Amino acid sequence: MNAVASYLQHLAAERRLSPHTVAAYQRDLTNLAKLTAGRPLAQLEVSDIRGAIIKLRSRNLSASSVARQLSSWRGFYAFACRRLGYANNPCTGLRPPKAAKALPQILSPDACTQLLDGSGQVAADDALLARDRAMFELFYSSGLRLSELVGLDLHDLNLQAGEAQVTGKGNKTRIVPVGQKALTAMAVWLPFRLPLARADTAAVFVGQHGARLTPRSVQLRLNRWALRAGLNQHVHPHMLRHAFATHVLQSSGDLRAVQEMLGHASISTTQVYTHLDWQHLAKVYDQAHPRARKKS
Incomplete structure (x- = not known):
């Protein structure tokens, strides 16, 4: 080898x-x-x-x-x-080029409400709509990565306790809270899932043929969902994770708690959301403060 x-x-x-x-x-x-x-x-x-x-x-x-x-x-x-007995490490002392930190795109709380509530009520026979609402409510409720969402199995859910166990990067597991709206959406979806899922899959979210849903399928469904909700911006799954982190941080100010819920190994990764919060505050200041408003 x-x-x-x-x-x-x-x-x-x-x-x-x-x-x-x-x-x-x-x-x-x-x-x-x-x-x-x-x-x-x-x-x-x-x-x-x-x-x-x-x-x-x-x-x-x-x-x-x-x-x-x-x-x-x-x-x-x-x-x-x-x-392997290599005598020389040619990367020693070399530093990577510095990159400007790009702030993640997020959805405002109003945009999240429009996205999640904008497709109307779930009809009695609309399994896909029930599944999508449960997926996207869980995304926003718990700050999941896309891979964590599609990898979720039934035994990972504890709906009575309002929590789920997810497996993140490096195969590390963590417990995340599940909000009330996500719990309600899950309770609607799971009866639809029962006759749809294949016997050999424990996946929470399955496609029309009963197999575990793929990440690409989730991306396509979210795009369709955003169009139905009338959002005039491209929405990708990670934006719901960013929105979760930013909105929780704005409300609580607890960076460590957000780090734990997101499953970040380093708090420096989570600190990007403090910059997003500051951008929001600066925008409010510019619009509201008499000395900050531009003269018309």
């Missing part, structure tokens, strides 16, 4: 990263080989890695994309030096 294959096996078997993440590491290491004219990875030096970074930047690749690739290369060489 070659060095890259050993590393990828380590990521999948020992670190238990998702197949999607492992594939991303593989692409980054394949790209490194291309950028260094196919030279053996064990022979690369700092100047080679620096040259690869320069080539990436010359292609107008964003700083965050370059930083991600350098992180993949650095992880590989740390593993190779520790496990």
Whole structure:
């Protein structure tokens, strides 16, 4: 087994990263080989890695994309030096290019209400509408990632306690609260699910053929739902997670609690929502303060 294959096996078997993440590491290491004219990875030096970074930047690749690739290369060489006897880590001392932090797009509380209430009542035979409402209420209620939502199984739900157990990044589990509107929507959806779901799936959310719903299906359904609700902006699933975090932070001011509910390993990741909160306050100030309003 070659060095890259050993590393990828380590990521999948020992670190238990998702197949999607492992594939991303593989692409980054394949790209490194291309950028260094196919030279053996064990022979690369700092100047080679620096040259690869320069080539990436010359292609107008964003700083965050370059930083991600350098992180993949650095992880590989740390593993190779520790496990495979590589004598040299050519990534030592190299810093990724700084990227401007892009603030996530969110929906206002009014937009969330319009989205979730804008499709009317669920008819007695409308299983898909009941499922979608339960999905999107749960998204906004609990701040889930898309992968966490589609991976949710029946045994993960405790509707009596108003909570759910979700499996996030790094296969880490956490308990999240489920709000009253989401509980109500789930109670409407679950009887529809019973005759629809295949016997071999424990998934909470299933498609028309009874199998676990795919992330792409959720994205398409949310787009359709937003159109039906009359929202004049593109809505993607992660916007509901961002909205959850921002609205809870605005109401409570408790950054640590939001970090726990989102499942962030570092509070620095959660702090982006404090900037969003400040943007909101600054906008209110500009519109309301006599000394801030522009003269007409």
